[in-house]
Amino acid sequence: MPTLDHTSALRGAGLRVTAPRLATMDVVAEHPHGDAEVIAQAVRERLGTVSRQAVYDVLNALSDAELLRRVSVGGRSMQYELHRHDNHHHLVCRRCGRLEDIACAIGEAPCLTPHDDHGFEIELAEVVYRGVCSDCRASSADSAEPLGAPPALAALAPTAPSAPDSP
Template identity: 45%
Template sequence: MTIPATREPAAPDMLRRAGLRVTAQRAAVLDALSGTPHAAVDELHEYVQERIPGIALQTVHGIVNDLTAAGIAQRVSLPGAASALYELARADNHHHVQCVVCGRVEDVECVVGEAPCLAPSQTHDMRILEAAITFRGVCSSCDS
């Protein structure tokens, strides 16, 4: 797994700001997330194993859970996806578009036009935090 150059602040700085202890394992997982949005834990594990041979898949799961709890990463659950995907938390309410053939996932910054249903008709005494929208389609590579 090749990770492109990161555009995010250095992993140790991000971990310290979130109050997490800086370890080589956490930094490696964070680097993988920085370069690979919408990654499953097994993909992150593959990258981290190249840098830290012998790291257990369960360790990567634990680190992803720590990063999510600290607000550094967020879980992306998509219809039909084999497993949860993770991305760096952006403190926004962006959406996703997903190819139903190959599974490719991309960010959608904002929905435009008429909102069909962004406010629920009944909150059932819950304070709404976000509305998650996933557009599903077929990408141009799979459509040919």
């Protein structure tokens, strides 16, 4: 029951401890990478009625306090995960939109030294790996659209190098 952890985390961040906030942190801890809508649904299942505005407000407050981290991999909506201050990267399935955490590839900051930084002071590099997850590959042998895939993510994939459908 990690609710007590969340209580102290909120207190430590100087935020008030309220039921919607605790429920939100629980939900994000249990279902990482949900968007505001999904989180709102899950929070309502625990607390009854929670307004959309309250959910957004909580998500923004917790993100500002760096208790949550906003993730945006190209879809219309943002997704949330517990902030672990480890600057990990993300793996996105272009079929089902599944999003997984992934450790940085080479050492600590593989991509922090581009050829030409254009005068920018670079602070961090975010890497998004795009591909097809094992589930989708397994079920893609015959069917083209097996899951309720967010169409936006498919539209984002710039160039698919290999043929997605087998002969």
